Amino acid sequence: MIVDAFYAAPAVLILALAVYTTVVRGTFAASVGFLAYGLLLTITWVQLHAVDVALTEAAIGAGLTSLLLVRASHRLRESEAAIRAETPGLPLKLAAGLVAGIVGGGIALAVLTLPEPAPTLAPQVAANLAATGVGNPITAVLMAFRAMDTMLEAIVVLLALVGVWSLAPDRAWGGRQGPRYNADPDGILAFIARVLPPIGIVVGIYIFWIGADHPGGKFQGATVVAAMWLLAMLAGLTDAPPIRRRWVRALLVAGPLAFVAVGIVGVYAAGTFLGYPPDAAKALILVIEFALMPSLAFTLGLVMAGAPERPEEAA
Amino acid sequence: MTGTTLVGLLAAALVAVGLYGFLVNPQPLRKLIAFNLVGNGVFLLFGFIAERGGLPGIGGDPVPQALLITGIVVAFAATALAVTLLLRLHESTGSTSLADEAPSPKDPAA
Incomplete structure (x- = not known):
């Protein structure tokens, strides 16, 4: 073996x-x-x-x-x-080890006895890929065949942010998230936070754009862009916006709202929610992707920033 | 045994290690790490099954692979919310204990 x-x-x-x-x-x-x-x-x-x-x-x-x-x-x-x-003491540890061993052993047994041939949806995806206008089968699944999942996923991230915001103490409600970071302005962190973002933003947008035909996509690209923003925040070069601002809320919901709007268009144009007319599939997918990417980058950055901790004035 | 079967067994081992850590570590942040280990094990298992359904030209079955991307993002959202909850608990009580008789010195109601 x-x-x-x-x-x-x-x-x-x-x-x-x-x-x-x-x-x-x-x-x-x-x-x-x-x-x-x-x-x-x-x-x-x-x-x-x-x-x-x-x-x-x-x-x-x-x-x-x-x-x-x-x-x-x-x-x-x-x-x-x-x-x-x-x-916990040794008896509880042994019991936990036993439980973990049984569960892991059961899964290992299932892995070794999976049916042959393996069930697959790959042929159906390959057969219908051309109708979506995108070349990456995973993007086709995410944006066309299972677009509902992706829409709900974007909403879940937004709900997580609502949860994070709701953990604000009363005095900080509407204020800024997380602590104010003060790095040495001449230090290595501030240096990297100035040099890396231009490169990182280009890489993020490239990963987003290439996702139509090759591995990549909006979530991965948006994460890289959000990471660049977080880097600048951690170096004290910029600050999280006060959460009561209208533009903050508008940017957060723009992407998911565009997704829902395209879904409703599908009801009239293709007879089902999130259905695409064949000749407009690629264009509608692009509308969703372009609307969702900035909202996602912004949402992920704010989810990472933590609960609001500072009233707006004390910025 | 092929290489990918080994990945399937790694998935089973990760679930076991994560489950053990979740039960044994009293620190909630360690429970979250363990929770993520279990999640990774389940994701790898799913990825292993997707790989078995692959076709020449399309690596693995793209449907489970796309669901995996969704799963990883949702697991992150859940972890972020849990970490923030934990930091808030620590800020308001000064402790992160999950024990029943956890002290809450700074709680105004106490």
């Missing part, structure tokens, strides 16, 4: 890092371990011929999620020693 080292090496490293993030003492170390783990996971996604998923994992799974964890573990560091005392 020889398994290609090409598959085995990343799998061993990923599993080792997963165990490390679980058993290591400090939460900060666990968060950094999770970042390395997420980046290695992108290799596995490429091995599974899922380059679009690899890009999403790198940008959102490894990138944004790890940044959230690293920042939160820094802010929670004083409370850590007290809570470590609540670690």
Whole structure:
């Protein structure tokens, strides 16, 4: 039983890092371990011929999620020693290990006994790809065959932001999110935050644009653009806008609203919600993509900024 | 055993490690990391199944792959909301304990 080292090496490293993030003492170390783990996971996604998923994992799974964890573990560091005392004893750990082993073993058994040939929708996608006008089958699924999922996904991110905003203390409601970051204006962080965004924004827009025919797309592109904005915020070069501003709200809902509007147009033009007339499919998909990308970048950036903490005046 | 089957087994192992961490670590942020490990395991399993349904020319089955992108974004949104909740809990009570008798010194109602 020889398994290609090409598959085995990343799998061993990923599993080792997963165990490390679980058993290591400090939460900060666990968060950094999770970042390395997420980046290695992108290799596995490429091995599974899922380059679009690899890009999403790198940008959102490894990138944004790890940044959230690293920042939160820094802010929670004083409370850590007290809570470590609540670690359960050996019998409970053994019981948890048993439960985890049974669940993992059951899944492994299912993996080894999956039916042959594998069920697939790939032939149907390949047969209908030309009708959508896009060349990347994953974009065709996201924007045409399963467009409802993508619309709800954009709304879920918006709802997460509503949730984040609602956690504002009363005095900060309507104010700015997160702490004000003050980095050394001549330091390396401020330098990088000036040099990197022009490149990053171009890369983000490229990933967005290329997504029609090659791996890429609006979520991955919007994440890169949002990351550039966050970098400038963390370096103290710019600040999160006060959330009571009308333009903030308008920019947030513009993308999802355009998506819903195109869906309603579909009811009249193609007889079903989010249906596209064949000759206008590509044009309508582009309308949604262009409206959604700025809203998504803005929403993701604000979700990352955290709950409002400062009244507007005290900026 | 092919290389991709190994990925399927890695997915099962990640679910197991994550589940263990979720049950054993008392720190809520560590539970969130563990929750993400379980999520990654489920996503990898889904990706493994998508790869099996691939055709020459289209890598894997694009339908589950597209759903995976949606899943990763939704998992991020849930994690972001949970992290913010946790920071707010810490700000208002000074503790992140999930134990029943958690002290709440700064709570005005107490």
